[in-house]
Amino acid sequence: MREFMDEVSRFLSYYDLIFIGRAFLYTALLSLVGSCCGFVVGCGLAIVRIRRLVPFAPLRWLATAYVEIFRRIPFLVKLMLVLFTFQFMGVDVPMFVIAAITVALAASAFCAENIRAGLESIHVTQWEAAEALNMGGFSILWRVVLPQAWRVIIPPSMTYSVGLVKSTAIASQLGVPELTYAAKVLNQRGFSVVLCFGTILVLYFILCWPLTLLAAYLEKRLAPPGHR
Amino acid sequence: MSYTVQFSQVTPYMGYLAGGACLSLQMAAISFFAGGTVGLACASVLEYGPAWARWPVKAYVVFFLNTPLLVQIFFFYFALPDVGIMLGSEQAVLVGMSLNAGSYLTEIMRTGFRVLRRSELEAAETLGFTRLQTIRHVIWPHICKVLFLPLSNQYIILTLTTSIAAIFGVEELTGRAYNVNSQTFRSLEVFLIAALYYVGLTFVASIMLHMVGYHVFGIRRKVF
Numbered sequence: 001m002r003e004f005m006d007e008v009s010r011f012l013s014y015y016d017l018i019f020i021g022r023a024f025l026y027t028a029l030l031s032l033v034g035s036c037c038g039f040v041v042g043c044g045l046a047i048v049r050i051r052r053l054v055p056f057a058p059l060r061w062l063a064t065a066y067v068e069i070f071r072r073i074p075f076l077v078k079l080m081l082v083l084f085t086f087q088f089m090g091v092d093v094p095m096f097v098i099a100a101i102t103v104a105l106a107a108s109a110f111c112a113e114n115i116r117a118g119l120e121s122i123h124v125t126q127w128e129a130a131e132a133l134n135m136g137g138f139s140i141l142w143r144v145v146l147p148q149a150w151r152v153i154i155p156p157s158m159t160y161s162v163g164l165v166k167s168t169a170i171a172s173q174l175g176v177p178e179l180t181y182a183a184k185v186l187n188q189r190g191f192s193v194v195l196c197f198g199t200i201l202v203l204y205f206i207l208c209w210p211l212t213l214l215a216a217y218l219e220k221r222l223a224p225p226g227h228r
Numbered sequence: 229m230s231y232t233v234q235f236s237q238v239t240p241y242m243g244y245l246a247g248g249a250c251l252s253l254q255m256a257a258i259s260f261f262a263g264g265t266v267g268l269a270c271a272s273v274l275e276y277g278p279a280w281a282r283w284p285v286k287a288y289v290v291f292f293l294n295t296p297l298l299v300q301i302f303f304f305y306f307a308l309p310d311v312g313i314m315l316g317s318e319q320a321v322l323v324g325m326s327l328n329a330g331s332y333l334t335e336i337m338r339t340g341f342r343v344l345r346r347s348e349l350e351a352a353e354t355l356g357f358t359r360l361q362t363i364r365h366v367i368w369p370h371i372c373k374v375l376f377l378p379l380s381n382q383y384i385i386l387t388l389t390t391s392i393a394a395i396f397g398v399e400e401l402t403g404r405a406y407n408v409n410s411q412t413f414r415s416l417e418v419f420l421i422a423a424l425y426y427v428g429l430t431f432v433a434s435i436m437l438h439m440v441g442y443h444v445f446g447i448r449r450k451v452f
Contacts, residue, residue, distance in 0.1 A: 076402055084419060088233070170298055179299075193306040197303045197307065204295045208294035
């Protein structure tokens with residue numbers, strides 16, 4: 001126990017704290033950038049899959065294929081694919097970009113699915129009624145369907161964003177300096193495993209728990225009146 | 229462009245990769261059932277257990293839900309030997325995955341416990357059902373219908389999660405893809421094939437689960 005306390009006091013040096021703090025911000029930034037890009041792309045994909053807006057079937061199939069395929073590839077394999085695709089194209093990009101693109105790919109497929117489920121939860125009669133009022137397709141989507149659908153879309157998307165934060169841990173395989181990588185480095189510098197990985201487990205928890213609570217709160221708050 | 233895609237060097241390893249896929253499936257199944265057991269136990273404690281037991285279970289679920297699986301496995305793999313528990317890499321991954329899946333499955337099982345309404349049980353009693361008949365005809369079908377979709381989704385997610393084992397040197401699908409990569413240096417091709425395997429595996433699993441759900445439990449919604 002005494003040794004452990006000594007180690008903790010060594011661990012709490014200025015440089016280690018800065019190092020871990022940066023890694024924490026890096027993880028947060030990676031998740032944020034990735035999930036925002038992913039959400040935008042996912043919105044696009046979900047809209048493309050609406051039959052009423054996109055009468056051109058092959059485009060819908062393409063969007064469906066994209067979603068189905070990217071949902072079914074593990075994050076690690078996706079990471080490797082993105083990495084080697086950039087290598088294949090001979091483009092030299094920072095590792096952060098590769099990690100962020102992978103997060104965005106994962107996020108886009110899952111968001112597209114969530115958003116589609118939300119849009120489909122709105123009854124067809126709403127579309128028909130709006131069409132009868134001579135509203136345009138996108139106008140219906142924006143003014144009639146989305147205001148009702150976002151209640152269904154937001155909670156699972158929030159829950160999924162927690163999953164994204166957690167999957168960024170795998171990006172440590174590329175050597176981007178996020179939390180898991182920081183723990184590995186500190187471990188190699190001689191700090192014990194319990195201390196290094198324990199610390200970052202707590203930090204991940206600090207990052208994810210508020211999101212989980214927010215998702216749970218929103219799920220209760222946004223539930224349609226009849227389902228409370 | 230200095231790189232040309234060439235699958236011919238990788239195709240001899242297709243069988244080798246398929247062997248890895250078998251191990252992936254096996255690991256997914258083991259962790260699903262182990263996690264299911266953990267989940268069922270924890271969910272019953274949370275719903276019906278005494279207050280002193282509920283608190284640690286709740287802590288377990290919340291902590292495991294909000295930290296990355298990779299770090300959890302790192303912890304089991306490197307920290308448990310300090311207290312004298314030696315785990316092989318595959319065992320460490322399985323323990324980590326089972327405990328992680330257990331926390332998710334606890335949440336899922338809890339919703340299963342909650343769907344039962346008192347009125348349903350009272351109706352069964354009114355009809356003169358015995359306890360066994362109530363379980364067989366009232367409780368079981370209702371719980372199955374509610375739990376089937378989330379459980380099958382969880383199974384698919386677990387199949388994908390097994391790829392993390394590659395980081396610990398387990399030779400499942402991704403691990404074998406790493407091996408082939410280091411032998412042939414055909415990185416893009418190897419990982420494309422591995423990705424195809426994963427898509428194929430989970431797609432077949434989705435279709436089978438959909439058929440089971442449709443024919444056995446009468447669930448009309450899509451599994452995938």
